[in-house]
Amino acid sequence: MEYKQGYGDLFEEKVLEHYISESTLCFNSDDIYIDIGAGNCHFYSTIITGKYKYQAYSMDYKYPKGINDNKIGCDATDTPLNNDFCTKVALHCAFEMFENENDILLLNELARIIKLGGEFMIIVHQEAHILSSPTISTYPISYHDEKRVWRKNFVRAARFYSPHTLKRRVISQLKEFTCTVYHITNIKEVVPNGYCYYVLHCEKKL
DSSP: OGGGTTOGGGHHHHHHHHHHHHHHHTOOTTOEEEEETOTTOOIIIIIIIIISOOEEEEEETTSOSEEETTEEESOTTSOSOOTTOEEEEEESSOGGGOOTTHHHHHHHHHHHHEEEEEEEEEEEOSSOEEEEOTTTOOSOOOOTTSEEEEOTTSOSOEEEOOHHHIIIIIGGGOTTEEEEEEEOTTHHHHOTTOOOOEEEEEEEOO
């Protein structure tokens, strides 16, 4: 099954994230959806275009540059998309990968490309820290006041947000959006190795 490929032990966590996206964003036939930082994820193709037949794109900097069918290859902080291009956006375990000030730049770009009344959602972890690898990190990373955690051969840097840092660093930037944070209190009962503790949902004000 194509949808299951590539997730390994995280399959249940990813299914939960995609279920949350599907139920929170409430897709309809007029929507244009973008899955940012999608990589090899099949959510957009299997669920959005496959199940609902809606217009959907996946975006990742690793794709060939430009808009190629339903794949957009670009830096998500500086996309080739027109203003008010889409209505729904989701980031599944992707927001934390925007290094230094790129998380703020991404929020600015989302405000530009999402239509009035459009929405985006972000999966959020529990504890504020920046995860990095001494074997991969080759240039300065801004850590601000977050705790730094080393993990060998993982990623160059990944910023994880607590509710407090989410409010201070992210929600405070979203003046054009109405924001709601959902707390999944029974995550370990649903997915024992899950880490989707919070969901940030933002709707662009009309």
